[in-house]
Amino acid sequence: MADSGPEGRRTPLSRDRVLRSAVALADASGIDAVSMRGLAQELGVVPMALYKHVSGKEQVIDGMVDLVIGEFEPPDPALDWRGAVRSRVLSARRAVLRHPWARQAIESRTHRSPTVLGYMDAVAGTFIAGGFSPDLTHHLMHALGNRIWGFTPELFAEAPDPDRGADPPTVEAQQAMAREFAERYPHILAIATAATGGDLSRVGQGCDEQFEFEFALDLLLDGADRLRRDGWSSLHRRPRPDR
Amino acid sequence: MADSGPEGRRTPLSRDRVLRSAVALADASGIDAVSMRGLAQELGVVPMALYKHVSGKEQVIDGMVDLVIGEFEPPDPALDWRGAVRSRVLSARRAVLRHPWARQAIESRTHRSPTVLGYMDAVAGTFIAGGFSPDLTHHLMHALGNRIWGFTPELFAEAPDPDRGADPPTVEAQQAMAREFAERYPHILAIATAATGGDLSRVGQGCDEQFEFEFALDLLLDGADRLRRDGWSSLHRRPRPDR
DNA sequence: GACGGTAGGTGTACGGTGTACACCTGTCAA
DNA sequence: TTGACAGGTGTACACCGTACACCTACCGTC
Known part of the structure; x- marks a missing residue:
């Protein structure tokens, strides 16, 4: 899994090879498997x-993260601003769903790489080209x-019924818990x-994340x-206290 | 900082004391200071x-996180649904701003505690009492x-101008970087x-997070x-594929 | 052809983390 | 008096990121 030749003379390392290997490792074994030691062993x-x-x-x-962003597809140039933003964001979502670790990785970032x-800038440019002010x-x-x-923080990540605990609860205990849940x-x-x-x-199946995502996206779009058509401008903005 | 008596006979540990101490430690030294060892030393x-x-x-x-949520204030019962949601969420925001580590802590959670x-449930109840369907x-x-x-992921966490690097760049280098930034x-x-x-x-001052937060909140509310007045119902929902 | 610089892989070591496990000790009920 | 037990201790393990010294194979230059 690491070398290329039958013995010795492995393909040399490179930044790109390290990063692609890290993505593959995270795809296969989760982001926690991407330690410097684990990644080195993989290589x-x-x-x-x-x-x-x-x-x-x-x-x-x-x-x-940059590699995942590289998988985002640009929108069809024939689309209007709304379709273009929607397309971009849904493409981002597909990429993030392909790499389940990407959500956490993106959230943990503090630097803003050029990618x-x-x-x-591309998303902002789509709005601006659609007639929105930069503000x-x-x-x-x-x-x-x-x-x-491409993601929303999952509010309802787990099933609402709290089935924690070690051994399988009895039917009565489950009913009692359900009753308590319904009350609380x-x-x-x-x-x-x-x-x-x-x-x-x-209930345990969770919700249709894709629907929820598009619902929220469309609500915002x-x-x-409406704001654009109403001619919203920064005049609506309260004066900002100088800090 | 740890004991209560002049020597020996310290106030005994308890779950509550541990958690409050952890909050105080995080408030003072950041969430990274909350290690089991650091917390023990504090106590x-x-x-x-x-x-x-x-x-x-x-x-x-x-x-x-539960302790922070405990600081959220319930809304004035005289408020309508919109004011009540707004009040709840802005109160949450104030609590999270008091504990800068809380954002990251909340985001990292996967369990849903009773708190x-x-x-x-309270937020949902406010919507439902305001005439929204559960759906x-x-x-x-x-x-x-x-x-x-009480927070949005900070898209623009850092200043757009990338002033990374070791030693202070020359004026020319800065201008060149600014030009490149403007182009890209x-x-x-x-x-x-x-x-x-x-x-x-x-530019380096970042944006007015409070304004941005309320802008987004009001846009959603x-x-x-509008959906409530238009009588939105789950009929708008495409049939969900069974999984 | 000898030589020096350098890019790139190695080995060791340090200080940090969470926590399993055995142990000890003081308190309190029987 | 005894014995259970709650609660604090000490040691140990496996893991983490990475600083630093080293070694080795290559490559352009003289």
């Missing part, structure tokens, strides 16, 4: 060898938040009931459209 | 002593995403120019209001 090399090509672990993660800036574009991108990377969190229960069409045995 | 105790009161580090972070569920409430809470915890990221530059009123020397 058939000693950990410190990596430092001749990358400055440290942070830069590895940065590079992995990241390039993507943000309004700015606020809308804040409103979109992480959605421009009646609204969450109502939501779960509605989401599963009343079939509470399906609708709001954007 | 004048050996690291393994903590494990008699909490099951591990994950549970410590969970408990810290977390209770807060989510629409569900989608809106996804749309709000992490905003219900024209739209980000336009946004930064607009945000600072043309005063590019203020406006959208929510």
Whole structure:
């Protein structure tokens, strides 16, 4: 898995090879498997060898994120601003779904690499080309938040029914827990009931993330459209206290 | 800082004391200072002593998040749904701003503690009491995403001008970099120019997070209001493929 | 052809992390 | 008096990122 020739004379390391290997490793074994030691082993090399090509672990993660962003597809130029933003963001989503670790990796970043800036500039440019002022574009991108990377923080990541604990609970214990849950969190229960069409045995399945994502995206794009047509300008903005 | 008496006979540990100490430590020295060893030292105790009161580090972070959520204030009951949601969320924001580590801690959580569920139930209940269906409430809470915890992922966390590097660059180098930036990221530059009123020397100050937060929040609440008045129902929903 | 610089892989070591496990000790009920 | 047990201790292990010295194979120059 590491060498190329039958013995010795392996293909030399390079920044690119390190990063692609890191992505492959994260795809296969999760982001936690991407340690300098694990990555080195994957490449058939000693950990410190990596430092001749990358400055440290942070830069590895940065590079992995850049590779994912490189998979984002540009929109069809025939699309209007709305379709173009939608296309860009849904393409980002597909890429992030292909690499389940990417969400956490992107969230943990604090640097903005040229690749990241390039993507943000492209999204901003799509708004501006669609007739939005730079100011309004700015606020809308804040409103979109992480959605421009193709994901929303998962509020309902786990099933609402808390089935923690070691051994399988008895039927009575499960019923008692369900009753307590219904008493303590009646609204969450109502939501779960509605989401599963009343079939509470399906509560554990979680929600349709794709639908939720597009719902939120369209809600924001609708709001954007309305502001643009209403001629929103920064005059709506309260004066900002100088700091 | 650890004991209570002049010598010996310290106040005994407890889960609550451990968690409050962890919050204080994170407030003072950042979330990275909250290691089992550092926390134990803060309490004048050996690291393994903590494990008699909490099951591990994950549970410590969970408990810290619960304490922050405990600081959220319930809304004035006289408020309508919109004011109540706004009040709740802005109160959450104030609490999170008081504890700068809370954002990262909340984002890293995967469990939903009873306290977390209770807060989510309260927000959902506010929507439902305002006339929203559980279904629409569900989608809106996804749309709000992490905003219900009082923060948005910071897209523009750093200044757009990349002033990395070791020694202070010459004026010429700075101008060259600015020129390159303007060429590569024209739209980000336009946004930064607009945000600072043309005063590019203020670009490094970042943006007014509070304004951006409220802008996005109100954009979403406006959208929510419109959907409610239009009688949105789950009929708009495409059939969901069974998994 | 000898030589010196250098790019790139190696080995060792340090200080940090979370936590499993055995141990000890003081308190309190029986 | 005894014995259980809650709670604090000490040691140890496996892992992490990475600083630093080293070694080795190549390559252009004289």
